[in-house]
Amino acid sequence: MAKQKIKLSKEKETLLVPLYCKACECEKEKPIIKDEKAKEIIERVEYNFTELDVPNKTCVTLNIRANKLDEYVNQYIISHKNPTIIHLGCGLDNRYGRIKDKNINFYDLDYQEVIELKKNFYQENENYHFISSSVTDLDWINEVGEKPNVLIVAEGLFMYIAEEELKKLFNTLQEQWLNAHLIFDAYSKYTVKNIDKHASIRKTGAEIKWGIDDPQEIEDWNDNIKLVEEWYFTDYQQTEKLSPLYKLAFKAAGLFKMAKKAHRILYYEFKENEVEGNDST
Numbered sequence: 604m605a606k607q608k609i610k611l612s613k614e615k616e617t618l619l620v621p622l623y624c625k626a627c628e629c630e631k632e633k634p635i636i637k638d639e640k641a642k643e644i645i646e647r648v649e650y651n652f653t654e655l656d657v658p659n660k661t662c663v664t665l666n667i668r669a670n671k672l673d674e675y676v677n678q679y680i681i682s683h684k685n686p687t688i689i690h691l692g693c694g695l696d697n698r699y700g701r702i703k704d705k706n707i708n709f710y711d712l713d714y715q716e717v718i719e720l721k722k723n724f725y726q727e728n729e730n731y732h733f734i735s736s737s738v739t740d741l742d743w744i745n746e747v748g749e750k751p752n753v754l755i756v757a758e759g760l761f762m763y764i765a766e767e768e769l770k771k772l773f774n775t776l777q778e779q780w781l782n783a784h785l786i787f788d789a790y791s792k793y794t795v796k797n798i799d800k801h802a803s804i805r806k807t808g809a810e811i812k813w814g815i816d817d818p819q820e821i822e823d824w825n826d827n828i829k830l831v832e833e834w835y836f837t838d839y840q841q842t843e844k845l846s847p848l849y850k851l852a853f854k855a856a857g858l859f860k861m862a863k864k865a866h867r868i869l870y871y872e873f874k875e876n877e878v879e880g881n882d883s884t
């Protein structure tokens with residue numbers, strides 16, 4: 604069987620980094636995340652992954668990120684009736700395949716060329732749907748439509764979007780899906796300033812545009828968006844899956860605020876729009 608050629612550019616090409624990291628993790632005795640689909644895809648594509656020059660530290664972080672986001676998704680599914688999961692900037696990730704309940708509405712969204720590539724490895728069904736669109740082209744929201752319980756997940760995405768576009772996106776999502784939840788990973792501003800030194804960023808030519816230090820700043824974008832949790836990678840509990848070196852590195856990083864906040868996961872909840880002037884008693 605001929606291998607699938609991959610020709611992606613800039614931020615689209617970065618989707619290969621977490622895919623490669625998950626594939627490598629499959630070879631370990633105690634993997635942080637077990638995703639045989641990633642390994643299968645790596646074996647079926649024509650691409651020189653060694654050119655990405657992905658540091659082992661990056662793989663550890665990205666695998667923990669995926670594992671933690673999976674936990675959030677599974678918790679949401681358990682605690683909400685008829686939930687809908689929307690995965691923004693899905694790339695070639697297999698999150699739908701990893702969740703515990705497949706009988707829910709699940710949407711994978713990414714650029715058209717990425718979704719066309721994804722169709723070579725994944726099949727849609729009555730619950731699992733693909734949307735070909737840029738995240739910032741907000742017409743995609745109409746393809747999902749009105750849903751009662753929505754969890755929106757963005758993994759390795761928002762740092763590629765300018766802040767003004769993010770504000771518009773967040774406000775639109777809040778207006779469309781009242782009481783929805785939004786989870787994503789974010790860099791600090793210091794990390795954004797120095798990320799161009801990262802080998803994979805240099806290789807792909809991706810441009811990092813956004814970082815945030817104080818996650819409560821997003822509450823100023825919209826009074827109806829509330830911070831639920833700021834989760835640090837140094838809080839990862841399954842340390843038995845880390846090498847002694849990384850156990851020590853994570854413990855040391857947890858002692859310094861700048862190191863902890865360099866890259867973390869932020870969790871927000873949308874509230875219903877407050878009605879002005881409603882002071883009746």
